[in-house]
Amino acid sequence: MTPLPEHLRQANRARTQEAEKRARTALTELVKAGKPISFTAVAHRAGVSTDFLYRSPQLRTRIEKHRTKIGAAPPDAADPPNDASTSAVVRALSARLKRQQEAHREEAARLRKALQVAQGENLDLRRRLARYETD
Template sequence: MTPLPDHLRQATRARTQEAENRARAALAELAKAGEPISFTAVARLAGVSTDFLYRSPELRSQIERHRVKGGSASAAPANPPADSSTSAAVRALSARLTLQQQTHREEVAALRKALEVAQGENLDLRRRLARYEAD
């Protein structure tokens, strides 16, 4: 495997550092708000993956320390983050589906209106044709 050029290596380091800073800020924000701290909650708030947090020894130890500080709360959030991430996905898909349904309803309403106009024009043309043929 060929080594990365310096500019790519620097960009990678900068991106990683930025993600770590976001994770630290998210951890501080959760702690300040008194929210349950879990890898999923920090990852969601920071916009990073849970894998990223687990692979970073410093961040991992900070998150685990905060979870231990929570005492009895540390056992409770163990399951809800998975559920909340699942329900977050369900909520996102549900919102998308609702938006699509609304769009389809509007399209159907517009098409029905256009069909009514076309049927009215068709009826008018038939009446004119019937008068023309009667003469």
């Protein structure tokens, strides 16, 4: 394989440096805004791939450092409040879901068994038909 011409190497280097600059800027903006830091968030904001961030040792180190600083993400505002009525509803729905799952499992097992019986009967009838046709 022939080496790249110098002008293409320079263009590649410039493109990489520009992408690194965008990633550093995106990381700084996310930190200042107090947003959760992740490789995906930085990549999306900078317009680069997550693979690019993982392959860049300096960017990777900075993102991991900021990611551990923030810790766990704050609770989502869409989470329901923790009151007794909500818990009771969740428990009731969970129990109902478990009963339905068990009923579906039993029905699937019953249908599987019926299918096996039907396939056995089908095979038996084919064998009997083959015996009559050869005579």
